Amino acid sequence: MILLTETKPTLPSDWYYDTGHYQRELHAIWYRDWVCVGRAEEIPSAGDYIVANIGDQSLIIVRSGDDAIRAFHNTCRHRGSVICTKDSGRFRNGRIICPYHTWTYSLDGDLIATPHRVDTEDFQPSDYPLYDVHVGQWGGFIFVNLSDEPDKSLQDFLGAEAAGLANWPLKDLVSVQREISALKCNWKVFWENFSECYHCPRHHPELCKIIPMYKEGLMSSYEPEGDERVPDDLQLGMGEGKVTWTMDGQTSLPFFDGLSAEDIEEGMVYASFTASMFVVGHPDYVRSVRIYPTGPETTDLVVDWYLMPGIREKYGDEINHMLELGRLVVEQDAELSDLNQLGLKSKAHKQGVLVPQEYAVWDFHEWLRSRLAISSQRHGLRPLAEQAEVQP
Numbered sequence: 001m002i003l004l005t006e007t008k009p010t011l012p013s014d015w016y017y018d019t020g021h022y023q024r025e026l027h028a029i030w031y032r033d034w035v036c037v038g039r040a041e042e043i044p045s046a047g048d049y050i051v052a053n054i055g056d057q058s059l060i061i062v063r064s065g066d067d068a069i070r071a072f073h074n075t076c077r078h079r080g081s082v083i084c085t086k087d088s089g090r091f092r093n094g095r096i097i098c099p100y101h102t103w104t105y106s107l108d109g110d111l112i113a114t115p116h117r118v119d120t121e122d123f124q125p126s127d128y129p130l131y132d133v134h135v136g137q138w139g140g141f142i143f144v145n146l147s148d149e150p151d152k153s154l155q156d157f158l159g160a161e162a163a164g165l166a167n168w169p170l171k172d173l174v175s176v177q178r179e180i181s182a183l184k185c186n187w188k189v190f191w192e193n194f195s196e197c198y199h200c201p202r203h204h205p206e207l208c209k210i211i212p213m214y215k216e217g218l219m220s221s222y223e224p225e226g227d228e229r230v231p232d233d234l235q236l237g238m239g240e241g242k243v244t245w246t247m248d249g250q251t252s253l254p255f256f257d258g259l260s261a262e263d264i265e266e267g268m269v270y271a272s273f274t275a276s277m278f279v280v281g282h283p284d285y286v287r288s289v290r291i292y293p294t295g296p297e298t299t300d301l302v303v304d305w306y307l308m309p310g311i312r313e314k315y316g317d318e319i320n321h322m323l324e325l326g327r328l329v330v331e332q333d334a335e336l337s338d339l340n341q342l343g344l345k346s347k348a349h350k351q352g353v354l355v356p357q358e359y360a361v362w363d364f365h366e367w368l369r370s371r372l373a374i375s376s377q378r379h380g381l382r383p384l385a386e387q388a389e390v391q392p
Contacts (some may be wrong), residue, residue: 003356007353008353008362025372026055027374027375028375032150032375036142036143038141042088048063049062053290055177072132073130076100076291077103083099112122128188137154137164138173140170167246169257173307174308176305176306177323179302181300182298192288193336195363200214207245207329212239219360237267242267244282254311263281274364276291287326354383
């Protein structure tokens with residue numbers, strides 16, 4: 001990636017709060033892409049389940065009797081009642097039972113009982129399994145895809161981004177801390193904030209001490225090309241003597257086995273899956289940040305920190321040191337995102353402008369426009385209006 005050579009217009013402001021546009025994005029992206037909904041460790045035994053929400057869709061993720069992980073819409077085939085009302089639990093006796101009329105399903109989603117139903121010749125239980133959802137795994141993360149036929153396999157969706165974390169033992173890790181934040185902003189606002197560091201010098205002073213490049217408003221993924229004007233002493237990656245994301249750049253936690261010298265020297269390797277999740281591998285721990293739209297102007301953020309089993313118990317005094325910087329950065333970004341959302345409602349602000357450092361935001365906008373155009377073509381709709389030029 002290189003810096004933009006000219007200013008670019010942002011998305012229209014109403015794309016961040018209009019209810020109709022929010023629904024278009026749900027159907028074009030969130031109901032067609034692979035979205036991470038949890039970790040396999042959360043459902044270790046047959047019958048264990050979690051409930052996940054993507055947009056206005058509620059899903060049951062369950063471990064079946066053959067140790068496979070299955071996903072279903074949280075909807076009974078009888079008259080559409082929600083089945084699971086708790087965020088997690090265990091289906092006793094391997095039975096999924098609707099609380100309304102007690103229609104009962106196996107862990108594989110097959111309808112196996114309809115108590116008190118008067119029988120008729122035309123009723124066949126095999127015609128009424130739970131609504132199945134595509135599910136897959138990568139590195140212990142569970143992904144689902146709500147489309148009838150996914151555009152890409154999970155492997156193709158993950159692509160080269162996932163390959164960058166191949167040396168980390170992701171599948172064996174366990175979450176030692178999970179923090180959920182309810183943001184008062186559209187999902188795109190947070191992803192845009194993640195996609196640029198133009199705001200970093202002013203708002204992330206603690207982080208800039210660890211990553212010198214951030215002081216220049218540039219991201220770690222940026223590498224100068226050609227005759228781009230950048231500071232002569234620009235330092236890529238971690239600062240001198242810093243090894244990981246902590247307040248002092250130091251750690252007493254053991255490094256993961258199998259990391260290359262380059263992995264350790266980098267201090268952080270990102271895998272970003274536009275626009276629902278990013279995972280960061282550090283030499284001593286892994287972080288994941290998951291984004292879930294909950295409305296046109298609300299977003300849930302789920303942040304996990306991962307270690308190998310037993311490390312938390314052995315290094316209990318070091319856990320807060322591990323959490324402190326990442327937690328602070330999320331809080332800082334959440335506050336900025338909420339402020340950004342408030343300003344977008346101004347009647348005067350129809351559209352913003354991107355400066356050279358915000359090249360990744362522009363790439364994200366182009367990706368979004370493309371996905372919406374594909375969705376319009378798929379449904380035989382007229383394409384959305386072209387973007388207006390930003391007036392100086």
